[in-house]
Amino acid sequence: MANHHDTHDHHDGAHAHHDEGWFKKYFWSTDHKIIGFQYMFTGMLLALLGAFMAYVFRMQLAFPGQAVPGWGVVSPGQYNMLITNHGSIMIFWVAMPVLIAGFGNYIIPLMIGADDMVFPRLNRLSYQLFFVSVLLLIASLVVQNGGFGGAWTAYPPLSANKDFNLTPLGSSLWLGAVAVEFVAFLLGGINFIVTAMNARAPGMKAFDVPIVVWTIVIASILFMASVGPLVAGAVMLLFDQLLGTSFFNPNRGGDPILWQHLFWFFGHPEVYVVLLPAMGIVAEVMTVFARKKLFAYKTVIYTIVATGVLSFFVWAHHQFVAGIDPRMANVFTVTTVLISIPIAEMCFVYIATLYGGSITLSTPMLWALAFMAEFMLGGVTGIYLGSSGADIFFHDTYFVVAHFHYTFFPIAIIAVMSGITYWFPKMFGRHMNDFWGKVHFWGTIIPFNGIFIPLFVLGAAGEHRRIFDYHSFPHLATPELQSLRIIATVSLVVMLAFQPVFLVNYIVSMFRGPKADKNPWKANTLEWTADSPPPHGNWAELPNCYRGPYEYSVEGRELDYWPQNEKA
């Protein structure tokens, strides 16, 4: 290969990599797009596993004691294992890799007009570590005595002591998997942040950067700034498990509540780590399909930063019943209610963006609108939980489960679907089928509400969230409550039945879909100026940037869009 990479307009990027083997191209690549796909596909595969787990334990709750098709009779230990790993997988191995690592890797360099990340090999290492964490996770499920069953929050002493959790190997492997994964995302995050800071196209100022890049970068900073104590905590918990230390063992002077602090000091910012990129994707989609400038671009960025800062001061709202000082509970109630202000503001900004726009209800836009509507329900119910008095009742009921699914599902599924259907033409150079896309949309959204609205009711009726069979609790085993459980489970099965529609549409369109040109949605951001799909190196000649990303329907212009790289 010629050694003239320091000239600005080199051309060999596009065809320099043809002769590489399949393995090298797809598994040993340092190309940000391939690494993005690696993360995305791994995450989507694990989503199938997580969904299967949900199916099994929901069947057990609706029809307790009966054999579940595809699994058999669920034992109490298996039930705990399924719940625990469903949660862990969906947050750590689906939301994080798909939303942040997947989209982040794919779109950041393209959107800022760069040919790759600033640390391509670090990027590859990040995925490889992530892959190791997946192997550890899978191993933790199949080892002797079964997988870890102490909930995704892994509270000690249950998680720390094998005499309590009965899964010595499973617990430690699970913990190891989570820890390795954190390291992978730390490496990836540093890469994202530095790339967005330093590798922008000539002329692209900070306030010319698309919102989704801002949100992914700020999310990476939040992750980095919150995960440290939990990394330390994970090491301490691992020592408690393996060496018999007593950091969290109350019998020997340890403090189990300390783990809760370390976990939630990370855990709450983590919900914003996944929320922010989702909001970013939705902002891109909404502006394009409403043909309008994003309302108050700069204010949105300040709001994101404010949300990020505030998210470090709300964590103890997960511990209102853990015996924290009631005066502290008051403080955390106030901060929790405060943080709903910037989030509500973002929602208003998005509505203002839609207002008066010429809206196209394409599949990505439907997902984006659904994100707003559904997430709002999640956010609003959070205010009840954030009020420490009300939470004494609601804590650890299905009300909480419904609350966080109304936040996480819009984030990890709805916004991701919006992003996948929006960037699909760029990623594969072909269009997905819009009709089947909409069938999948309605087939997912309607059952989603069918699953979780009953859970709000069940939770308000006092259904505790960690019970395997409600028959032992007569007041919870009434036919009315049981029929709500059945509605939820049937809705889940319906929702799962619609997912092959997406998978088939996705895979068939990848190879057979109608060809897409460079800029099928008539969007402004730089990724749409590269070929679809972009070659290795993204552009033959890297673009310059002349304006902000949301100049849609500018008065006095013939076209209703104005690409960032167009000179005048």
Place this chain on the structure above:
Amino acid sequence: MKPIATTRSSMNIATGKLAVWWVLVSEIVIFGGVLGSYIMNRIAHVEWGEQASHTNTWAGAFNTFVLLTSSLFAVLAHQAAEKHDGKKAAQYLYYTCFGGLIFLIVKSFEWAHEIREGFVIQSGGFWGYYYVAAGLHGFHVLAGMLVMLWVADSAKKNQDLHRVENVGLYWHFVDIVWIFLFPLLYIAK
């Protein structure tokens, strides 16, 4: 072929240096988590003071001195690198590493002594944190030394001299962490 992205510098700060700063941010919160937990517990448990009195303050003080001196060499290495004197920079980096080595040797004598006395990580209370905090720090010293040897190796050939400053930044951080650990683990009794 190096991507053009790796050569850009929109912020006018070298990419490597920016990355080191972000690494340090993530390190600060890791150590912050350990030390925050330790301090809160320490305040709640007066009896930990008695346990802490078994640590060897003089060994800790000597190690503080060693690390500070090694940091001075890291600064001299940076200065030499600024003057494009790679040979000298490498020389100073070796001195810095040597400081790290002495630090670790002293540390292992301390630990061997304490373990013989029966104060192990399972002893609970103070000792758990003592071994975790100092162990995590020692691990960082070791990692820093390895990276420094690698940087010195290319600096000798006058290559990648900007890395001398980056590894120095990291070393100062490791040093500063010790400045916190020393009073918390050795002096407060």
